Amino acid sequence: EAWDKIWDKVNIKLTGDRLAQKLLRMHTYHLMVSASPHNRQIDASMTARGLHGEAYRGHIFWDELFILPFYDLHFPETAKAMLMYRYRRLDKAREYAKEYGYKGAMFPWQSGSDGREETQVVHLNPLTGHWGDDYSSLQRHVSLAIAYNIWQYLHITGDWDFMEDYGAEMFLEICQFWESKCQWNHNTRRYSIDKVMGPDEFHESYPDSEEGGLRDNAYTNIMVSWMFDKADELVKKLSSATRNKLFRKTGILQQDIEKWNEIKTHLNLVINKDGIIAQYDGYFELKELDWDYYRNKFGNIYRMDRLLKAEGKSADDYKVAKQADTLMTFYNLDQEQVAHILLEMGYSLPKDFLERNLRYYLDRTSHGSTLSRVVHSQLANAIGNYQLSSDLYRDALTSDYADIQGGTTAEGIHAGVMAGTLMIALNTFAGIDLRGERLKVTPHLPETWKELAFRLTFKGVDYQFEISKDVIQVMTDKPAKILIFDSEFETTKGATLMYIF
Template identity: 30%
Template sequence: MKNYIQADEWNIIEEGFDPHLNKISESIFSLGNGHMGQRANFEEAYSGETLQGNYVAGVYYPDKTRVGWWKNGYPEYFAKVLNAANWIGIDIVIDGIQLDLSQCKVISFKRVLNMQQGYLERFFVAELSNGNQVSVAAKRFCSIVDEEAGAIRYSITPLNFSGEVKIMPFIDGDVSNYDANYDEKFWDHVDQQAAGLDTYLMLETRKTNFVVCTGSRFAVHQNGQLVAVEAQPILKDKYVASVFTLNLVQGQETVIYKYAANVSSQNYAPEDLPGACKAVIDRVAAKGFETMLQEQADAWQKKWDESDIVIEGDVSAQQGIRFNIFQLSQTYTGKDARLNIGPKGFTGEKYGGSTYWDTEAYCVPFYLATAPQQVTKNLLVYRYNQLGKAIENATKLGFNKGAALYPMVTMNGEECHNEWEITFEEIHRNGAIAYAIFNYIRYTGDQDYLVDYGLEVLIGIARFWKQRVNWSNAKKQYVMLGVTGPNEYENNINNNWYTSTLATWCMGYAIEALNYVKAQAADKCQALLGRLNFNEADETGAWQHIIDNMYYAEDKEHGIYLQQDGFLDKEIIHVKDLDPSQRPLNQKWSWDRILRSCFIKQADVLQGFYFFRDQYDIDTLRRNYNFYEPLTVHESSLSPCIHAILASRLDLADDAYNFYLRTSRLDLDDYNNDTEDGLHITSMAGTWMSVVEGFAGMHVQDDTLKFEPFLPAKWKSFSFNVGFRKNTLNVKIVADGVRITNLSGSALSVNVFDKPVLIEAGAEAFVVR
C-alpha cells in the first residue's frame, strides 16, 4: 500500500517527484468529461517510465484473441478502447536542451487535481544539464461544457538565465495500445494539416473504421500580452506540429495556451469532421482559457450539488469519497445511450475499456440517486439495444428459441472476453441485467419501462435460464452445472448458490413483469408475445416448475448457504492466518493453488444477500457473513463495498468503516498494487454505496425510501443529497439522529428507524435515533 497522496478535502496532492510512482500518479490524476479523457501524462517530453493514454469514448478495435487453443463459441476478438491521438503535447527545448524531467534535476514538484472545479495543475522547478533553472506551471482540463474540447495553460519562467526557447505544440497519432496482443498499431492516417497556429490530424481505426479528427490551436503571451509568432509546420506520418522560437528573459513568464478538440464519426459524417473540429476550436478559443475554466467550475458545482457527500471529522474519508465521485462523474454523463462505463474509464487500458456487469450491479444505484432519471435509463436502453446480440451470443453456445445471454465483456453486444471460464461460465452477469431493470423501476417508479423495453429483455433472460438448468434424477431437483460465480477464484463449479438464486429470481420477475404488462398494456403485450413466438402457458409453467424445484447447496449444521457443492471439502483457513507475504494471492500463488483453496476473491454468497436483502432475516445474514467474510481476500475492487454494506446492517461498525476506507482509497493508496494500470472506475460507485446504502442504510422497500443509519465513530456527521421519484432530499446523519430536508415542491413519506415520516415540501424533519 502506498501512502504518498496528501490528505485534503477537495484536492488530490502529490508533493515531490518520484519516477517509480509516476505511472500510479498518471492514473490517479486522470481527467475526462464523458466524451474523452486522458491519463496525467506530462505536456513536455518525458523519457522515463510512463503509460501514455488519450481516449475517445466509444472508439474501439477488435484485437484478435491470442490463445493457444480454440473452443466452439469462443470470441474471435477482445474489444478494447484505443489509445488515441495525444493532443496535450508541447515539446520545450531551451538553449538546445530538451526539457525532460527524467533527464534533469527536479528541484521541486507538485501536482494537484482540483476536484471541486475539475482541473489538473502541476508546478515544478527543474535544473537542466547546463545549470539553467526553469519554473513551469501547467493547468489543463477536459471541458464538461464543451465536451469535445480541452484546454491547457502552460507557462515557463527562467529563474537564473535568459536564453532562447524552441516550442513545439503537437498532435501525435502514432500511438499504440499498451495491451495490444500482437504489438499492432490500430490507426491509419487519413489527413493532416498545419497552418499558422492550427494543427489538425485525422485518423481511422482499422477494421471498425471509426474516424477521429483531432485539432488544436495555440496562442502565446509574454508579460500578459499576446505575442505574434512565426510558426513552421512539421508533418510526419500520423504526426503534426508547429514549431517556433522565442527569447526568454530571466524572471519573465511565457505562457502557451493550447485549445484542442476530438470529434468522431460517431457524431458526424467523416467528410464533415475537419469542419466540425475547426468549429469547436473556433468556439473555445474565442472564449479563452479563463472563461472556459470558469464555465468548468460552474458546471462542476452543479454536479457536486447533486452528488456530493460531506463528511465532518475525517479528512481521509472525505477525500476518498470525493475522489470516487469525481472520477465517476467525469467518466460517464449519461447523455448518449450508445456509451457505457468501462472498468478503467479514461484512465488506462486494462479490461479493454469495455462494458461489464459492474455497470448494472454497482453503478446503477449511484446514478439512480445522484443524476436525472434519464441517465440510468440510458444505461438500461444500452442493453435493450443489444438484445439481438445477446440472443446471438446464446445461439453460439447452443441455446435456442430466443434465449439471451448477455456478454461478460462487450462494446457492441458481442461477447469478447478471452478467458473460457469467464466467457462460458460466469453467466450470473445475465441476472445483473435483469436486476438492474428491477432496481430502476423500484427506485424511479417508472413501470412504463417494462412495457416499452424491460419485458422483452426479461423474457430473453428467463428463456436462457430455463435451458441452462437440468433435472437431476439423483436429487429430484433442478441443478446448475459448470458455472463460475462472482468468486473467480473458483471455476467450473456446480450449483453456485448465488447463480442459482439469481436464475430463479429472474424467472419469477419475468412472470411478474409479464402479468403487469398484460394488465396495463394488453395490445402491446400481445404484439410482443406474438413477435417472440411466446407460448405463455408452456413457458411460464416451465419457469415456475424450476422456481419451485431448484436445488440450492446449503449446510444445515452451520446454517449457511454453500457457495457451491463441496465447498466444505476444502481446508478452511481464515485469511488472518495467511502469511502476509503471500498476498495478493493472484500475484503470488499459482492458479491451481488458488482454485484448490477456500479463499474467496469477492462477495459471492454475500452478493446475493446484498441484492435480496428483504428475503433473508438478519440472523441468516449474520451466520453467512461470519462464515464467508473471514475467507475473503478482497482482491477484487468490487468486494469491500458489499461487505461494508452488510457489516453496517449487522452493526459491525468497525468492519464497515474499514471496508469503506479500503474501497474509497483503493486507488489513492494503491491497495492492490495495480493502480498504475488505471483506476477502478466501476467499483468507485461502491464507495458511494458504502456510505449511502451502508452507513445511512438507505434502501427501497414497499415503494418507500427507508433509512437505518449509524454514524462511524471517527465522524462528527455526514450528509448527502438523493433524488427519489422526482423528489430531492438532503439527508444529514449526526450522533443523536437524522435530519432530512425535502428540497422538492411536493411532500414525501419516508421511513427512518422503522418510523414513518411525512416531510412536507421545503420542510425538514429530525428523527431521534
C-alpha cells in the same frame, strides 16, 4: 455552471473525516467524468476502469450492478442510457445464447463496441510467466446483473415507458436464457444449473477437471429464483396490449412464465447442518488453506490464485475466494428476501444464517478484487459489527488512492468500487433503504463521521438529507411518506422534518 449543476445533485458533504470527504469527492468526480447527463448520448455505458486507463481494454463487465444505483438516484436519464447500451446489443446476446445451444439472451462477460464476447481464452500469470486456460467467460451471472439493474431502475424511477419499450424485453429474454440452463435432476428432484462461475473468479472448474464451469453456484441459483419471481410480477403489471406484443416478439408464452414459477422453488442448493450455504455443489469437499503460511511467506495475498499456481497448485482445490460470492446475494437482496426465497425452495436456515455465512466466508476470502470490501462492509453493518464495517469501508475507500493492489490503479481507476463506496455512504451509514415502496432511514454513522448531507431522488420525490449522530433532517420538493426507525412520517413541500434520536 454545468459542473455546478452536477455537484448540486451528487455532492456528499461529510464533516468529521477529511480524508473520507476528499475520497468521496474524488470518486464522484471520476464517475461524472465517465458518465454524466452531458455525455449520455455516447453509446458506451460505463467501463470497469472508467475513462482513465487501458486495463480490461475498455470493456464493460458486471460492474454496472455497483454503479447504476448511484445514477438511478441522481441522473436517471444517464442510468437509462447505460441500460440502452445493453438493449442495443440484445441481438448479439441472442446470437451468443444460440451459439451455445440456449434460448433467449446470454450477455457476454466482457462487452465492447458491438456486444460480442470479448473475454480472453488464455491468461498470463505474471509471477510465473506462464499462460493458462481462462474460463472467466462462464460468469453468466452478468446477465443476472443486467436483469437486476433493469428492475432496480424501474423500482427507483417508476419509468414504465422504458420498461414497456425496452426493459421488459431484455428482462424476459434473460429469463428465457436461464430457463434453458436449468436441467432437472431425477436424483435430487430439483433443477440444477451447470457450467457457470460465480463472482469469485478463483474457482473456474472442479479439481483435476479438463473443462471449465461449476454446478449450482448459490449466488446464481438464488438470483435466478428472484428473477423468475419478478418476471411473473412484471408480466402481470404490463398492459394486455404490451404483453401480447412482447410475447409475439420474443416467442415467450404464458406457459413459460408458469414454468419459471415452478423452477424458482425447485432450484438446488447445498447447505450444511450449520446453515452455511455452499458456494457451489462440491465446495465443502475442497481443502482448507493454510492462510498464516502464505501471509508469512508473501505478505500481500490478494491474488492467492497466482500464488498457488506459482507453487504448482490451484485455487480450484481450496476454500479460498477472491471476493464475495455466496455473500453477494445479500448485497443485492436483504436478509428477509433471501430467507423467503430459501423457504420457498424448501430450505430452512437458522435466524442468524447471514452472520454465520459472513464469518465463514470472510475467513476464506483474500479480497483480490476491490469490490470485495464494499460487499463485506455492507454485510458487517447489517449484522451489527460496526467496527468491522468501518474498517472494510476504509480499505475500499482508499483502494485507488493508496493503490492497495500494488500497481493496478496505474492501469485505470476501479469504477465499481468508487460507485460502491458512494452507495455504502448512503444506504449503509446514512441508512437509506430504498428496497421498499417507501424510503426508510436507519442511520449508523462511523465513529469519526459527525454529519452527512446529500440529495437523492426516489420515486419522483427529491430528498435533501442532513444526518448527524442524533438528528435526522429531511426536506422534500413534494409531500412524501417516509419511515424513520420504523415510524412513519409525512413531509411537507419545502419544510424541514426534524427527527431527534
